[in-house]
Amino acid sequence: MRRAFVLLLPVLLAGCVRDSATYYISGNEHTVTVRAEQPYFWDDSVDLSLLAARLPECQRLFRLAKAAPGLALTLHSDGDNAFTLKSDAGTWSFETERCTMLEPKPATGELIGTFRLEGKQMVFAPAAPSAAP
Template identity: 45%
Template sequence: MRRTWVLLAPLVLAGCIKDSESHYIDGNEHTLSVRVAQDYFWKDSVDVTVVAARWPDCQRQFDFGELPVGQMELELFAAGENVYSFRAGQRTWQLETRSCTLLPTPAPEALGEPVGVFRMGEDKFVFEKAAGA
């Protein structure tokens, strides 16, 4: 019985998603990175974590919760100096990267200018820059 579980383990883990992608704001020292993780292939959502970093001043991780795998698009907006907004469907978040702080939920008109979108690509998680960004 134990041997059966050992042989089935790779099948259970196959198809799971664990990936990340970064948007470089000002070289390697100022970035926004999004991590997605799907622990089981039958789970229809991914856990989303955003890491804001502006070295050497700050680095902080923010848990954005779960988002559906099939609709995994996390839009990124620039809303002023060191202020960035994220939108996934009806959910929005805003971060400040001067001290890596989560700000109150922004109003839809205060999201800022489009920078790009983090999304599930054909075989990996990608960041696509917005036209004109």
């Protein structure tokens, strides 16, 4: 019985999601990464977390929320290394100068792009460039 369980374990875990997507602000040293994890295949939601990094001074993981798998998170730049993530699950403001969460802002800055879970893969789609005046 135990051997059968060990052999079936990869099949049971095959439905799980564990992926991330990254927005590169300035090379590999300054990034915003959103991770989605579904620890159990029978769970319909994913755990979202944010990794803010501005190396070597800042690197911190923030737990965000449980969300539906098709959720999209928009990333906005509020200037001075401050950013806002918005979705149906909530709004989170953070900065990469000191790696801290801020009070969520009702108004957001420039749209940078969207993090989205497509199937089992997390992707970042940059926003279309705004037209020059």
